Amino acid sequence: MGLFMSKGEIVAGCLAPHPPHLVYAENPEQNEPTAEGGWEQLRWGYERLRESLADVEYDAIVLLSPHWQTYIGTHFLGLPKFKSLSVDPVFPNLFRYHYDLDIDVDLARQIHDKAADAGLAVKMMENPDFRVDYGTITTGHMFNPQWDKPLVVLSSNRSRDYYSVEVMQEMMMELGRVTREAILDSGKKVVVIASNSLSHRHFTTESAIPEDMSKEHITSHAMHLWDMRMIEYFRTGQSQRILDEMPEFTEQAIAESDGGGLSWLLSTLDIPNYPGILHGYGTIIGTGNAIVEWPERNHKEGRE
Amino acid sequence: MSDGELVGSYIVPVHPHTVLAADQNEGWGRLRDAFEEAAQRIKDSDADLLIIYSTTWPSIIGHQIIADPNPEWVMVDNDFHDLGSIPYSFNIDENFAHAWNQANENRGLKSRTVAYHGFPIDVGSVVALKLLNPDNAIPAVIVSSNVYANRAETTVLAKACMDVVKATGRKAVAVTAMSLSNRMFTKPIDPKDDKIHSLKDDEWNRKILEFLGEGRLEDVGQLSRTIHRQIRVNKVVAFKPMWWLSGMNQNRNNLTGEVLAYEAIHGAGGAVVHLDPAASGAGDKEYDEDDVEYFLGERNVLDAQGDETEMVSETVSAKPSNSNGPALWEPTESKDSVNSAAAPKPVGAYPHARRVGDLLYLSGVGPRQPGTNSIPGGPIHDADGKSLEYDIKAQTHAVVQNITRILEEAGGSIDDVLDVTSFLVDMDRDFKGYNEVWADTLGKVGPTRTTLAIRALPTPIAVEMKVIAKAPALE
């Protein structure tokens, strides 16, 4: 059928982390708590990312969030609409968000079916009472506060917990490969997003005013060094090195790449060898967070 | 009001199959029957409080306690959403939740209550309350499982909870919502094919259940780290519920245990176990782990003091005092000095005691324990100077015990004490308790006594004594 359709396209891939603190600090009307700002470096980073894509046309956002954790394969939101209240079980004081989002069920099913054909364990999530996780909503809001594009939401298969980073990465490389294939076959223009932090060691205390930026810093020097190493690879197009070092990075920086998002993203982008654009970096309760865009739309030659 | 107590403990599985699909697999059905048997036993025990510690509710900033009196929502499992939805409306004891939160802070724990509409009660708690308390007749509280908490923190969480149970005269039931082995099949299965994921997991589960069936809860607590390594997939929360449950049961090993069911749920080990406080069995233990009363863990994270290793280090009451008090010295040696390895180390250059003729002069003696430098009854403040709840009687007892050790080292006994000067940092609060212990101990020996109020002592203690005693005859 591909013959009669225009070819699909990935216009950009993004690393776009989801700590709920960012939505909290933005004070959107959908979120119940209110803040006096905070984490501006990252929020300005998201602003630059939105700006970068403002004139780029696309049809859907495909997103993998580490906070929909599944142990039996990868799941896909499989109903056209989800509307409810998302309360973060870890930071309920910061995040109680009334969401209303649309799903591109066709695209979700296309990726699902290709993954099933490739032998991956997959399942469509079709229970209307299901609540969408706060990671999806935070990244969804920060990336596109108008919520005017449909999403495809993939769960985080915790294969790392069951086996190892290496096995997880193998599965995510395969999932990324079929995700790319399904998108190109779909005829749609798509942004793909991995929603995860880099180093992921939290403070175990919270200051009286959560947005008190005089208290915010990386938890340790080692975490900082790992984050900067990864950012250097992002900025210089060394994706293969990221994948090669994923086991060490994930273990030593307790990185949120354990959810598979970053490996899946790089595979979906066919392991880009062009520079990613760093839109921002900052810490959130001690964890390291980078906002990075790989503008695949500008690097089409030789990538099909 | 009579003292509150724990009237029973239960271990129950977390996955939603027992609520939504008990008819699809015989084992799930047997777990469901066991839940119903447990519910009946709880009802028969006249319990008036259900306390749920759930491993499927992870937290990062200390522990969280549900304090919404009537949380209502519809729960859908992340993995098993196709089994259906579980609507819930629970009866939460918000007063107990707030009191527990306060008791946690008194014992040095980070803690907060959660009372937001729409807060997602986790699957383990929902399943437990749905099946153990179907008509909501018994008010409940639910506590999270902290991702970073170790044994010290988890044990102190239990003690703080029991502080409130006792103080409020409750008849409480403690429940841990947890899997044994937690490795599930990573592909969908036909319900009739369910079994424990591997023979090794099954053997470990049976060993754990053998211990629990014999009421050996503390043994399972002490094996927690081993169990975690052997049969636990590293999900968000490690195998720590047995620390909490054993803490709730005074770390006893001679409870009366009964395994009501043990079955597989999608490969994981699910069991319903009842532990009755009635004594049975031998009750001996392999060894006693630290009996931690107060959590003195890292509190300066936000100020960037200390490096990574310090941040994650486990800090218990056995922590050397240099983080909460002055450095320790070896006692000085001279011809007439009397020093004892069985007494706490000095905080300056002085001996434990000095002999002059027929008299023995002791340096000020406090309650710190030799070796561990811990303070029975707890320190009076933390490393930041924040006041902590402490027990003056336990401290006074420990002082008398240390005096006894020093005198015995000198060849004498507590009966040799002639004159005592006591120092209290809070006369109003502590004189009564101190005086009671005195009457039971040194009061029976009969030394003269002077009691003074002072502003502070060098270590975080509330009482110190300066003693003059008869010196034992020299050989």
Ligand SMILES: [Fe+2]
């Ligand atoms: Fe996260």
